[in-house]
Amino acid sequence: MNIRTIDYNSVCGKYVLLRDDFNVQIIDGVITDAFRIDSSMTTIKRLRNAGARVVICAHLGRPKGEKNPDLSLRVVAEYMDIPFIDDCLRKDFLSQMKNGDVVLMENLRFYIGEEENSVEFAKKLSDGFDIYVNDAFAVSHRAAASLVAITEFLPSYAGDLLVKEIENISRIMEKPKRPLLVFIGGSKVSTKMGVLKKFVSIADKIVIGGAMGTTFNFADGLPVGNSLYEESMADFATEIMKDADKNGCEIFLPLDKGVGKEFSKDAVRQNRDATEIKDDDVIIDDGKKTTERNVELLKDAKTVIWNGTFGMAEWGDVWGYSSYSLARALAGATKQGKIESLVGGGDTVACLDVCGVHKDMTYVSTGGGAFLEFIEGKELPGIVVLGK
16 A cells, blocks of 8 residues: 655654544543553654654544543643643644644544534644644544545645554455464444455454354354344354355354353353353353363464454453453464464453553554454545555
Protein backbone atom coordinates (compact mmCIF):
# COMPACT_ATOMS: atom_id res chain seq x y z
CA MET A 1 0.00 0.00 0.00
CA ASN A 2 1.50 3.29 -1.12
CA ILE A 3 0.77 6.16 1.25
CA ARG A 4 2.37 9.52 1.86
CA THR A 5 4.80 9.54 4.80
CA ILE A 6 6.45 12.35 6.75
CA ASP A 7 9.73 13.90 5.68
CA TYR A 8 11.09 14.73 9.12
CA ASN A 9 13.75 16.96 7.56
CA SER A 10 11.09 19.42 6.43
CA VAL A 11 9.02 19.94 9.59
CA CYS A 12 11.25 22.26 11.62
CA GLY A 13 9.23 25.30 12.69
CA LYS A 14 6.06 23.91 11.12
CA TYR A 15 2.77 23.61 12.98
CA VAL A 16 1.83 19.92 12.82
CA LEU A 17 -1.66 18.68 13.63
CA LEU A 18 -1.13 15.10 14.75
CA ARG A 19 -4.13 12.74 15.01
CA ASP A 20 -3.53 10.04 17.62
CA ASP A 21 -5.87 7.46 19.12
CA PHE A 22 -5.92 7.95 22.89
CA ASN A 23 -9.27 6.23 23.38
CA VAL A 24 -7.97 4.40 26.45
CA GLN A 25 -9.67 2.94 29.49
CA ILE A 26 -9.78 5.36 32.43
CA ILE A 27 -11.15 4.20 35.80
CA ASP A 28 -11.49 6.66 38.69
CA GLY A 29 -9.26 9.13 36.87
CA VAL A 30 -6.48 6.59 36.27
CA ILE A 31 -5.40 5.24 32.88
CA THR A 32 -5.48 1.46 33.22
CA ASP A 33 -4.04 0.63 29.80
CA ALA A 34 -1.65 3.08 28.12
CA PHE A 35 -0.71 0.82 25.19
CA ARG A 36 -2.13 3.13 22.52
CA ILE A 37 -0.52 6.20 24.08
CA ASP A 38 2.87 4.54 24.45
CA SER A 39 2.70 3.16 20.89
CA SER A 40 2.23 6.71 19.56
CA MET A 41 5.37 8.07 21.19
CA THR A 42 7.78 7.22 18.36
CA THR A 43 6.15 9.68 15.96
CA ILE A 44 5.70 12.31 18.67
CA LYS A 45 9.36 12.13 19.70
CA ARG A 46 10.62 12.23 16.11
CA LEU A 47 8.49 15.30 15.32
CA ARG A 48 9.65 16.98 18.53
CA ASN A 49 13.32 16.22 17.82
CA ALA A 50 12.91 17.53 14.27
CA GLY A 51 11.75 20.89 15.63
CA ALA A 52 8.08 20.68 14.74
CA ARG A 53 5.43 22.44 16.81
CA VAL A 54 3.17 19.48 17.54
CA VAL A 55 -0.50 19.77 18.45
CA ILE A 56 -2.14 16.42 19.15
CA CYS A 57 -5.85 15.85 18.60
CA ALA A 58 -7.69 12.72 19.72
CA HIS A 59 -10.99 11.45 21.09
CA LEU A 60 -12.20 9.56 24.13
CA GLY A 61 -15.46 7.62 24.35
CA ARG A 62 -18.73 8.71 22.79
CA PRO A 63 -19.82 12.10 24.19
CA LYS A 64 -22.06 12.63 21.11
CA GLY A 65 -21.16 16.24 20.57
CA GLU A 66 -21.54 17.36 24.16
CA LYS A 67 -18.82 18.37 26.61
CA ASN A 68 -18.49 15.70 29.26
CA PRO A 69 -15.83 16.14 31.98
CA ASP A 70 -15.78 12.36 32.49
CA LEU A 71 -14.49 12.01 28.92
CA SER A 72 -11.87 14.74 29.06
CA LEU A 73 -8.38 14.04 27.71
CA ARG A 74 -6.80 16.10 30.50
CA VAL A 75 -5.75 12.91 32.32
CA VAL A 76 -3.91 11.78 29.16
CA ALA A 77 -2.02 15.07 28.98
CA GLU A 78 -1.04 14.60 32.62
CA TYR A 79 0.15 11.07 31.88
CA MET A 80 2.25 12.37 28.98
CA ASP A 81 3.42 15.38 31.01
CA ILE A 82 2.55 17.89 28.29
CA PRO A 83 0.37 21.05 28.28
CA PHE A 84 -3.37 20.60 27.83
CA ILE A 85 -5.57 22.82 25.64
CA ASP A 86 -9.17 22.80 26.88
CA ASP A 87 -10.85 23.15 23.46
CA CYS A 88 -9.81 21.49 20.21
CA LEU A 89 -10.79 24.57 18.20
CA ARG A 90 -8.74 27.04 20.26
CA LYS A 91 -5.94 28.75 18.34
CA ASP A 92 -4.66 31.45 20.69
CA PHE A 93 -1.92 29.20 22.11
CA LEU A 94 -0.26 28.59 18.73
CA SER A 95 1.67 31.86 18.73
CA GLN A 96 3.19 30.90 22.09
CA MET A 97 4.62 27.60 20.84
CA LYS A 98 8.31 27.08 20.10
CA ASN A 99 10.09 24.51 18.00
CA GLY A 100 9.88 21.11 19.69
CA ASP A 101 6.83 21.94 21.79
CA VAL A 102 4.06 19.33 22.10
CA VAL A 103 0.54 19.91 23.43
CA LEU A 104 -2.66 17.85 23.58
CA MET A 105 -6.07 19.30 22.78
CA GLU A 106 -9.42 18.38 24.31
CA ASN A 107 -11.68 15.59 23.03
CA LEU A 108 -12.59 16.07 19.36
CA ARG A 109 -15.94 14.38 19.89
CA PHE A 110 -17.13 17.21 22.12
CA TYR A 111 -18.10 18.62 18.71
CA ILE A 112 -20.74 16.70 16.72
CA GLY A 113 -18.97 17.67 13.49
CA GLU A 114 -16.14 15.24 14.28
CA GLU A 115 -18.16 12.06 13.91
CA GLU A 116 -20.23 13.56 11.09
CA ASN A 117 -17.05 14.11 9.04
CA SER A 118 -18.08 17.76 8.75
CA VAL A 119 -16.05 19.76 6.25
CA GLU A 120 -16.86 22.93 8.18
CA PHE A 121 -15.54 21.46 11.43
CA ALA A 122 -12.45 20.13 9.66
CA LYS A 123 -11.71 23.56 8.20
CA LYS A 124 -11.89 25.18 11.66
CA LEU A 125 -9.70 22.43 13.07
CA SER A 126 -7.10 22.90 10.30
CA ASP A 127 -6.75 26.68 10.69
CA GLY A 128 -3.26 27.68 11.80
CA PHE A 129 -1.54 24.43 10.86
CA ASP A 130 0.94 23.63 8.10
CA ILE A 131 0.84 19.81 8.06
CA TYR A 132 -1.52 17.03 9.11
CA VAL A 133 -0.30 13.61 10.27
CA ASN A 134 -2.54 10.60 10.91
CA ASP A 135 -1.02 8.15 13.40
CA ALA A 136 -4.34 6.75 14.64
CA PHE A 137 -4.65 3.33 12.99
CA ALA A 138 -7.14 2.09 15.60
CA VAL A 139 -9.76 4.61 14.50
CA SER A 140 -8.89 4.89 10.79
CA HIS A 141 -11.87 2.70 9.87
CA ARG A 142 -14.08 5.66 10.81
CA ALA A 143 -14.94 8.46 8.39
CA ALA A 144 -14.42 11.27 10.90
CA ALA A 145 -13.54 14.91 10.25
CA SER A 146 -10.12 14.65 11.89
CA LEU A 147 -9.28 11.65 9.71
CA VAL A 148 -10.89 12.29 6.34
CA ALA A 149 -12.28 15.80 5.78
CA ILE A 150 -9.17 17.38 7.34
CA THR A 151 -7.07 16.16 4.39
CA GLU A 152 -8.90 18.61 2.12
CA PHE A 153 -7.23 21.51 3.89
CA LEU A 154 -3.71 20.40 4.80
CA PRO A 155 -0.85 18.43 3.21
CA SER A 156 -1.49 15.04 4.83
CA TYR A 157 0.79 12.16 5.78
CA ALA A 158 0.92 8.87 7.68
CA GLY A 159 2.79 8.70 10.98
CA ASP A 160 5.24 5.98 11.96
CA LEU A 161 2.70 3.93 13.94
CA LEU A 162 0.19 3.94 11.08
CA VAL A 163 2.88 2.78 8.66
CA LYS A 164 4.05 0.11 11.12
CA GLU A 165 0.52 -1.26 11.49
CA ILE A 166 -0.05 -1.44 7.74
CA GLU A 167 3.31 -3.06 7.03
CA ASN A 168 3.12 -5.69 9.77
CA ILE A 169 -0.47 -6.78 9.22
CA SER A 170 -0.08 -6.75 5.42
CA ARG A 171 3.11 -8.83 5.54
CA ILE A 172 1.56 -11.53 7.69
CA MET A 173 -1.72 -11.60 5.78
CA GLU A 174 -0.19 -11.63 2.31
CA LYS A 175 2.59 -14.17 2.84
CA PRO A 176 2.02 -16.12 6.06
CA LYS A 177 4.35 -18.95 6.93
CA ARG A 178 2.24 -22.09 6.91
CA PRO A 179 0.39 -23.69 8.54
CA LEU A 180 -1.60 -20.56 9.41
CA LEU A 181 -3.63 -21.01 12.61
CA VAL A 182 -6.28 -18.47 13.63
CA PHE A 183 -7.80 -18.10 17.09
CA ILE A 184 -10.94 -16.00 17.09
CA GLY A 185 -13.16 -15.35 20.08
CA GLY A 186 -15.24 -12.65 21.68
CA SER A 187 -18.93 -12.30 22.27
CA LYS A 188 -20.66 -11.89 18.91
CA VAL A 189 -20.43 -13.73 15.61
CA SER A 190 -22.47 -10.90 14.06
CA THR A 191 -19.61 -8.42 14.49
CA LYS A 192 -17.05 -10.71 12.85
CA MET A 193 -18.90 -12.14 9.86
CA GLY A 194 -16.62 -10.55 7.28
CA VAL A 195 -13.38 -11.55 8.95
CA LEU A 196 -14.62 -15.12 9.45
CA LYS A 197 -15.31 -15.36 5.72
CA LYS A 198 -11.81 -14.04 5.05
CA PHE A 199 -10.15 -16.47 7.43
CA VAL A 200 -11.86 -19.57 6.05
CA SER A 201 -10.48 -18.61 2.65
CA ILE A 202 -6.84 -18.26 3.76
CA ALA A 203 -6.27 -20.16 7.03
CA ASP A 204 -5.28 -23.79 7.46
CA LYS A 205 -6.95 -24.10 10.86
CA ILE A 206 -9.36 -21.88 12.82
CA VAL A 207 -10.22 -22.18 16.51
CA ILE A 208 -13.51 -20.47 17.40
CA GLY A 209 -13.99 -19.88 21.11
CA GLY A 210 -15.71 -17.78 23.73
CA ALA A 211 -19.36 -16.87 23.22
CA MET A 212 -18.75 -17.13 19.47
CA GLY A 213 -17.81 -20.76 20.03
CA THR A 214 -21.03 -21.22 22.00
CA THR A 215 -23.02 -19.93 19.02
CA PHE A 216 -21.21 -22.36 16.71
CA ASN A 217 -21.84 -25.23 19.14
CA PHE A 218 -25.53 -24.27 19.18
CA ALA A 219 -25.54 -24.34 15.37
CA ASP A 220 -24.02 -27.82 15.62
CA GLY A 221 -26.96 -28.97 17.74
CA LEU A 222 -25.24 -28.89 21.13
CA PRO A 223 -26.87 -27.60 24.35
CA VAL A 224 -25.81 -24.13 25.52
CA GLY A 225 -27.80 -23.71 28.74
CA ASN A 226 -28.61 -20.22 29.99
CA SER A 227 -25.64 -18.67 28.20
CA LEU A 228 -24.73 -15.81 25.89
CA TYR A 229 -25.04 -16.84 22.24
CA GLU A 230 -26.65 -15.60 19.02
CA GLU A 231 -29.44 -17.87 17.89
CA SER A 232 -29.93 -15.74 14.78
CA MET A 233 -26.37 -16.50 13.67
CA ALA A 234 -26.82 -20.28 13.59
CA ASP A 235 -27.37 -20.44 9.82
CA PHE A 236 -24.33 -18.25 9.20
CA ALA A 237 -22.21 -20.44 11.47
CA THR A 238 -23.30 -23.52 9.52
CA GLU A 239 -22.45 -21.75 6.26
CA ILE A 240 -18.97 -20.87 7.56
CA MET A 241 -18.32 -24.47 8.55
CA LYS A 242 -19.36 -25.65 5.08
CA ASP A 243 -17.17 -23.02 3.39
CA ALA A 244 -14.23 -24.03 5.54
CA ASP A 245 -14.67 -27.65 4.53
CA LYS A 246 -14.74 -26.67 0.84
CA ASN A 247 -11.52 -24.65 1.26
CA GLY A 248 -9.67 -27.34 3.18
CA CYS A 249 -9.69 -25.22 6.33
CA GLU A 250 -10.21 -27.17 9.54
CA ILE A 251 -12.43 -25.57 12.19
CA PHE A 252 -12.12 -26.42 15.88
CA LEU A 253 -15.00 -25.69 18.26
CA PRO A 254 -15.11 -25.87 22.07
CA LEU A 255 -14.95 -29.43 23.45
CA ASP A 256 -15.96 -28.34 26.95
CA LYS A 257 -16.87 -25.21 28.83
CA GLY A 258 -16.27 -23.57 32.18
CA VAL A 259 -19.73 -23.00 33.62
CA GLY A 260 -21.34 -21.47 36.70
CA LYS A 261 -24.90 -21.12 37.90
CA GLU A 262 -24.88 -17.35 37.45
CA PHE A 263 -23.02 -14.87 35.27
CA SER A 264 -20.76 -13.60 38.01
CA LYS A 265 -17.06 -13.26 38.74
CA ASP A 266 -17.71 -15.08 42.02
CA ALA A 267 -19.62 -17.99 40.49
CA VAL A 268 -18.27 -21.46 41.34
CA ARG A 269 -16.61 -22.93 38.27
CA GLN A 270 -17.26 -26.38 36.91
CA ASN A 271 -15.91 -27.84 33.67
CA ARG A 272 -18.55 -29.56 31.62
CA ASP A 273 -18.30 -31.36 28.26
CA ALA A 274 -19.99 -29.42 25.45
CA THR A 275 -22.46 -32.26 25.04
CA GLU A 276 -23.40 -32.17 28.73
CA ILE A 277 -24.28 -28.50 29.31
CA LYS A 278 -27.33 -28.28 31.59
CA ASP A 279 -30.30 -25.96 31.14
CA ASP A 280 -29.31 -23.79 34.13
CA ASP A 281 -25.58 -23.67 33.27
CA VAL A 282 -24.11 -20.29 32.37
CA ILE A 283 -21.07 -20.66 30.12
CA ILE A 284 -18.36 -18.17 31.15
CA ASP A 285 -15.12 -19.64 29.78
CA ASP A 286 -13.81 -22.36 27.50
CA GLY A 287 -12.97 -25.58 29.30
CA LYS A 288 -9.77 -27.36 30.23
CA LYS A 289 -9.95 -29.99 27.46
CA THR A 290 -10.50 -27.24 24.90
CA THR A 291 -7.60 -25.23 26.30
CA GLU A 292 -5.24 -28.21 26.24
CA ARG A 293 -6.21 -28.91 22.63
CA ASN A 294 -5.66 -25.25 21.66
CA VAL A 295 -2.18 -25.24 23.17
CA GLU A 296 -1.41 -28.54 21.40
CA LEU A 297 -2.43 -27.01 18.05
CA LEU A 298 0.34 -24.43 18.42
CA LYS A 299 2.98 -27.14 17.98
CA ASP A 300 2.28 -27.53 14.25
CA ALA A 301 1.64 -23.85 13.45
CA LYS A 302 4.09 -21.42 11.86
CA THR A 303 1.88 -18.31 11.89
CA VAL A 304 -0.81 -17.52 14.47
CA ILE A 305 -3.38 -14.72 14.36
CA TRP A 306 -5.40 -14.13 17.53
CA ASN A 307 -8.37 -11.81 18.07
CA GLY A 308 -10.88 -12.09 20.90
CA THR A 309 -10.63 -13.72 24.31
CA PHE A 310 -12.29 -17.06 25.02
CA GLY A 311 -13.97 -16.18 28.30
CA MET A 312 -14.26 -13.40 30.83
CA ALA A 313 -10.51 -12.85 30.96
CA GLU A 314 -11.02 -9.55 32.77
CA TRP A 315 -12.39 -11.50 35.75
CA GLY A 316 -9.04 -13.04 36.66
CA ASP A 317 -7.54 -16.52 36.78
CA VAL A 318 -10.73 -18.54 37.33
CA TRP A 319 -12.65 -17.29 34.31
CA GLY A 320 -9.61 -16.17 32.30
CA TYR A 321 -8.10 -19.67 32.36
CA SER A 322 -8.46 -20.47 28.64
CA SER A 323 -7.27 -17.06 27.44
CA TYR A 324 -4.37 -16.82 29.89
CA SER A 325 -3.19 -20.33 29.01
CA LEU A 326 -3.22 -19.51 25.30
CA ALA A 327 -1.45 -16.18 25.83
CA ARG A 328 1.40 -17.81 27.76
CA ALA A 329 1.75 -20.73 25.36
CA LEU A 330 1.71 -18.50 22.28
CA ALA A 331 4.26 -16.16 23.85
CA GLY A 332 6.54 -19.09 24.66
CA ALA A 333 6.40 -20.48 21.12
CA THR A 334 7.00 -17.01 19.65
CA LYS A 335 10.01 -16.36 21.90
CA GLN A 336 11.49 -19.69 20.82
CA GLY A 337 11.21 -18.64 17.18
CA LYS A 338 8.74 -21.40 16.36
CA ILE A 339 5.80 -19.11 15.55
CA GLU A 340 5.17 -15.67 14.09
CA SER A 341 2.29 -14.19 16.08
CA LEU A 342 -0.10 -11.34 15.27
CA VAL A 343 -2.50 -10.22 18.01
CA GLY A 344 -5.18 -7.53 17.93
CA GLY A 345 -8.24 -6.39 19.85
CA GLY A 346 -8.53 -4.48 23.13
CA ASP A 347 -9.57 -7.37 25.39
CA THR A 348 -6.97 -9.66 23.84
CA VAL A 349 -4.18 -7.12 24.29
CA ALA A 350 -5.28 -6.56 27.91
CA CYS A 351 -5.02 -10.32 28.42
CA LEU A 352 -1.41 -10.23 27.17
CA ASP A 353 -0.65 -7.47 29.65
CA VAL A 354 -2.14 -9.38 32.59
CA CYS A 355 0.02 -12.37 31.67
CA GLY A 356 3.10 -10.18 31.19
CA VAL A 357 3.70 -11.48 27.65
CA HIS A 358 2.82 -8.45 25.51
CA LYS A 359 6.42 -7.89 24.38
CA ASP A 360 6.92 -11.56 23.51
CA MET A 361 4.54 -11.49 20.53
CA THR A 362 5.82 -10.76 17.02
CA TYR A 363 3.37 -7.89 16.56
CA VAL A 364 0.52 -6.52 18.67
CA SER A 365 -1.85 -4.14 16.89
CA THR A 366 -3.40 -1.09 18.54
CA GLY A 367 -6.55 -1.70 16.50
CA GLY A 368 -9.75 -3.51 17.32
CA GLY A 369 -12.38 -2.86 14.67
CA ALA A 370 -9.74 -1.35 12.37
CA PHE A 371 -7.56 -4.46 12.81
CA LEU A 372 -10.43 -6.74 11.75
CA GLU A 373 -11.54 -4.57 8.83
CA PHE A 374 -7.99 -4.26 7.52
CA ILE A 375 -7.55 -8.05 7.70
CA GLU A 376 -10.89 -8.48 5.97
CA GLY A 377 -9.56 -6.40 3.09
CA LYS A 378 -11.80 -3.38 3.51
CA GLU A 379 -10.53 0.07 2.58
CA LEU A 380 -10.14 2.17 5.74
CA PRO A 381 -11.30 5.77 5.08
CA GLY A 382 -8.54 7.35 7.17
CA ILE A 383 -5.88 5.47 5.19
CA VAL A 384 -7.38 5.74 1.70
CA VAL A 385 -7.13 9.55 1.78
CA LEU A 386 -3.36 9.27 2.36
CA GLY A 387 -2.78 7.31 -0.84
CA LYS A 388 -0.10 8.55 -3.22
